[in-house]
Amino acid sequence: MAGGAGVTLGRAGRLARIAASGPGRWQGLGIYALVLALNFAGVWVSLRLIAWNKTFFDALENLDGATALRQVGLFFLLTAMSAGSWLAADWLRKLLLIRWRARLTQAALDLWIGNRAYWLLRAGYSDQPVENPDQRISEDCRLFVDNLLTFTLDLISTLVGLFSFVAVLWAAADFALSLTVLGTEISIPRYMVWLAPVYAALSTVLTHGLGKPLKRVYFDRERVEADFRHALVRVRDQADTIAQSSGEAAESRRLAGRFGAIVQNWRQVMRAELVLGLFMRPYMQTVLRIPTFLALPIYFAGAVTLGGLMQIASAFSNVVTELSWFIFKYRDLAGFVAVCERLDGLMSLSKAPAPAGAALQRIARQDPGDGAVRIAGLRLATPQGRWLDPVPDAAIAPGQTVVIQGASGGGKTTLLSALTGLWPWGEGRIAAPRGRLLVLPAGAPVMDDNILAAASYPEPPETHGLPRVHMVLERVGLGHRLRMDTGTSGLSMGERQRLGLARAALNRPDWLFLDEATAALDSAAEADLLRWLRRELPAATLIIVAHRPPRGVDPDQILAIGATEPGRKTA
Structure with a gap:
C-alpha cells in the first residue's frame, strides 16, 4: 500500500505544480497562505471554546449566574468570529480554485490539442487510447483542484490543531487511571492523552481495510457516467441520420446499455459504501460522546469538577477528531486517487503521444x-x-x-x-x-x-x-x-x-x-x-x-x- 500511496502522491504533486505555476503564481500562493491563516484562526477559536467549556460548566455547577451570563455573551462572540473567518476563507478558497483550475485546464488543453494527442490517442490509433478525454479535462481538472485545496488546507490546519489540542489535553488530564490486572495494580498517568491516538489508530486501520475497494468503483463510476453522456451527445449530433433511419429503437438499446453500466457500477458503489458505513457511521456519531464516558471514572472519583470533565471531554474529542481526519475524508480521498490517476494519465500520454506499433x-x-x-x-x-x-x-x-x-x-x-x-x-x-x-x-x-x-x-x-x-x-x-x-x-x-x-x-x-x-x-x-x-x-x-x-x-x-x-x- 505504501507504494500505491507514493504513486498517488507523485501524481498529485505533478498536477499541483502545474496548477500553481504560470503567471500570477505568487498571488495564488499568497491567497493560499491567507486561507491557511484564517483556518488557524478557526483553530484558535476552537481552543478558546475548550476553555469556555470549563468556565461555563463550572459556573453552572456553582450556580454563578453572572459568570454564566458573561460566558453566553463570549460564546456568541466566538461563534461570530468562527463564522466570519470560515466565510472569508471559503470565499478566498473558491477564488483560488478557479485560478488554479484555469491554469491546470489550459495546461491539459495545450498538451491535448498542441501535441495532436486528440488525433493519436484514439482507439485503433494508439496502444494506449484515452477514453472520455472531454470528461477528464472538464470535470477532473475541477475535482482535482477542489480536492487539492480541501485536503491540503484541512490537513495542515488539522496538524496545527492536533498539537494545540494535545497540549490542552495534556494540561487538563493531569491524573492517572489505576487498574488491578491479575492481582497487579497498574497506574496509567494521563491515560486520556494516550487513549486518543490508540483509539484513532485502530479506527483508521479498520476504515482503510473496509474502504479499499472504493477507489476502483469510483474510477469506474466516472467512466460509465462519461460514456452515457457521450452517447446522449451522439443522439443530439446525429439527430437527422437517426430520424431518417428510424433508428430510435437502436439508440434506445444503446442508451439502455450505457445506463445499465451505470446501474451496475452504482450497485458496486452501494455495496462498498455500505461495508465502510457499517463502521464509519457509528464512529462519527459516537466520537463526541465516548470521551465523556472515558473520563467518568475520574469525575466520580472527585478528581475533576463538572467543568473540568467537560473541558477534558472537549479536548479529547478535538484530538480524536483531528486524528480521525483520514477516516472522515476516506470516501473523498478514494475519489481523489481516481481523479489523480485519470488526469495524470491523460497529461502523461499527451506529452509524447505514440501511435500504435502494430504497423511499420x-x-x-x-x-x-x-x-x-x-x-x-x-x-x-x-x-x-x-x-x-x-x-x-x-x-x-x-x-x-x-x-x-x-x-x-x-x-x-x-x-x-x-x-x-x-x-x-x-x-x-x-x-x-x-x-x-x-x-x-x-x-x-x-x-x-x-x-x-x-x-x-x-x-x-x-x-x-x-x-x-x-x-x-x-x-x-x-x-x-x-x-x-x-x-x-x-x-x-x-x-x-x-x-x-x-x-x-x-x-x-x-x-x-x-x-x-x-x-x-x-x-x-x-x-x-x-x-x-x-x-x-x-x-x-x-x-x-x-x-x-x-x-x-x-x-x-x-x-x-x-x-x-x-x-x-x-x-
Whole structure:
C-alpha cells in the first residue's frame, strides 16, 4: 500500500505544480497562505471554546449566574468570529480554485490539442487510447483542484490543531487511571492523552481495510457516467441520420446499455459504501460522546469538577477528531486517487503521444526544395498492420490540379492524411508540401455553431472582414442562411459542402485537399463552384479525391490507387 500511496502522491504533486505555476503564481500562493491563516484562526477559536467549556460548566455547577451570563455573551462572540473567518476563507478558497483550475485546464488543453494527442490517442490509433478525454479535462481538472485545496488546507490546519489540542489535553488530564490486572495494580498517568491516538489508530486501520475497494468503483463510476453522456451527445449530433433511419429503437438499446453500466457500477458503489458505513457511521456519531464516558471514572472519583470533565471531554474529542481526519475524508480521498490517476494519465500520454506499433512507421519525409510534392515507393498501412492499395510514384507541381481515384477503402483519404504529415503508418518517401494547407474532409463537418465563424474557421471572421465573409457566403449560395439566422443547425449535406468551399476561398491555402468535397452537389452547382474556387485560388494546388471526375476543373494529372501487389498482406 505504501507504494500505491507514493504513486498517488507523485501524481498529485505533478498536477499541483502545474496548477500553481504560470503567471500570477505568487498571488495564488499568497491567497493560499491567507486561507491557511484564517483556518488557524478557526483553530484558535476552537481552543478558546475548550476553555469556555470549563468556565461555563463550572459556573453552572456553582450556580454563578453572572459568570454564566458573561460566558453566553463570549460564546456568541466566538461563534461570530468562527463564522466570519470560515466565510472569508471559503470565499478566498473558491477564488483560488478557479485560478488554479484555469491554469491546470489550459495546461491539459495545450498538451491535448498542441501535441495532436486528440488525433493519436484514439482507439485503433494508439496502444494506449484515452477514453472520455472531454470528461477528464472538464470535470477532473475541477475535482482535482477542489480536492487539492480541501485536503491540503484541512490537513495542515488539522496538524496545527492536533498539537494545540494535545497540549490542552495534556494540561487538563493531569491524573492517572489505576487498574488491578491479575492481582497487579497498574497506574496509567494521563491515560486520556494516550487513549486518543490508540483509539484513532485502530479506527483508521479498520476504515482503510473496509474502504479499499472504493477507489476502483469510483474510477469506474466516472467512466460509465462519461460514456452515457457521450452517447446522449451522439443522439443530439446525429439527430437527422437517426430520424431518417428510424433508428430510435437502436439508440434506445444503446442508451439502455450505457445506463445499465451505470446501474451496475452504482450497485458496486452501494455495496462498498455500505461495508465502510457499517463502521464509519457509528464512529462519527459516537466520537463526541465516548470521551465523556472515558473520563467518568475520574469525575466520580472527585478528581475533576463538572467543568473540568467537560473541558477534558472537549479536548479529547478535538484530538480524536483531528486524528480521525483520514477516516472522515476516506470516501473523498478514494475519489481523489481516481481523479489523480485519470488526469495524470491523460497529461502523461499527451506529452509524447505514440501511435500504435502494430504497423511499420517508416515514411521518410523530405524537403523537396522546389516546392513540389513528390511521392516515391509509398505504401500505406492501417494502424493494425494491414497494407492499403499501392500509391503510384508522382510529382505534383505547385498550382496543379490533381485528382485521386480508386476503390472505396483503398486508402485515398489516408493518402491525404499522409501528405499533410498526420499518417505515420507505412513506408516510402514523401516530399512534403510547403505553405498553408487546408483539408475539406468527407462528410463536410461544420466546425462552429455560428455560420460566419464556421466559414472562416480556423481564423475568426474579423480576420477576413465581415463584408468579405458575407460576400463569399452569398456566392456559394448560403445567403438565405444569413438572412434567416447565423446558426448552423439543420444544414443539409449540400449546404455543408458549400460552407466548406467558402472556407477554402476565405482562408486562401497554398495546398487545398478536397475529399469528396462536392459529392452532394448537382453537376451544374459543382461545375459553377469549382470554376469560381479556381479563379479565387489561381496559385493553389488542388488535390481532389473523387469517385467521378469533378466538373468545373481540368486535372493536370490523375493518380489511380488500386493496382494490387500480390504477396505482402500485412505491414
